[in-house]
Amino acid sequence: MKKEKYVVFSGEVPGPEIKAVPPEAEIRIAALDKSAIEGCICTTAGWYTAPLEVPGLRKHDSKEVVMFLGSDHEHPESLNAEIEFQIENDVLTFTKTCALYVPAGAAHGNVKIRYLERPVLFVVCHTDTDTYQEEPAVPAAAAGTYTNNFVDRFDTAGVQLPEVDDAVMTRLYYLDSRRVPGAPYFESVWFNIPTKAFLKAHVHRLNELIFFAGTDPEHPEELDGHIIFYVDGKPIDLKKSCLLFIPRGVPHNPFEIVEMNHPCLHFSGGNNSDYKKE
16 A cells, blocks of 8 residues: 655755756755655745845746745844845835745746845745746736735734744734735744644645745754654654645644744645635
C-alpha cells in the first residue's frame, strides 16, 4: 500500500529556477510541486536578502497568491523594505507585511526591491496546479483594475477564529474573497512561544497548504524549534522549515509547539474562497 505523503522539508524540492538579479539576493527555503506530492498546491518560498529585481511580466493558468512577510518580530507589520510589484498596468508598492492576489491569466512581475534593511520572506502559491508553468505576458487591463488586490492587516469580520493566547500568536493578515473578490483563503501569523496542543482535528472541503518557517536567513532550513503536527491521526515531527499539503477530506490537527527557540512564521491557505472546517 502506498504511504501518503503530506510534508516536504527545506531542500527536498528545488522549485523553479531563481530569476532574481543578482541571484545571490534570493535564498530558497522550501518548494512543493508534483515531484513530491501529486495534486498539491505548487509553492515556492524563500528570503530576499538584498535589493534586487525579478524582471519581466508573466502569466499563469492558475490563481496565484504572493506573500511578503517582514522578519522583525518586534514590528511584525513592517517589511523594513520597499517592494514594487506590477499587475497588468498597476504598479503596487509595499512597505508592510501583506498577501497579494493575482488572478489566472493576469500579467504580473517586474518585482523590484528598492531598499531592504532586514531580510523579507516571500511565498508564491499557485492554488489550482501542482506544476509551475509560465508564459510571457503583455498587460491589457485598464490602469486601476488591481490597485486593491492585497491585504496587509488581520481583518476577520464575519470569520470565527479559534481562541489563542496573544502571547502564543501574533496575527498578520487575512485574505479571502470577501476582502479581495475572487481571492482564495490565506492567513499568516507569528508563533512566538511553545504551547500545548490546540485546534481540534477537523477536515476541509478545500485542499489546504500549511507552512512553518524558521527566521534565520543564514540557516533557512532550520525551524529552530520542534512542532508535532497530526495528519490522519498520526504525528509528524517538524524540526525543519517545511510545507504541508493536506488534501480535502483528510483529518488534521491538533498540533503542539514543543520547543520554540525563536519565533517562527506560519501561514495556512487553500484553493477555496474562504475558510470552513467540519
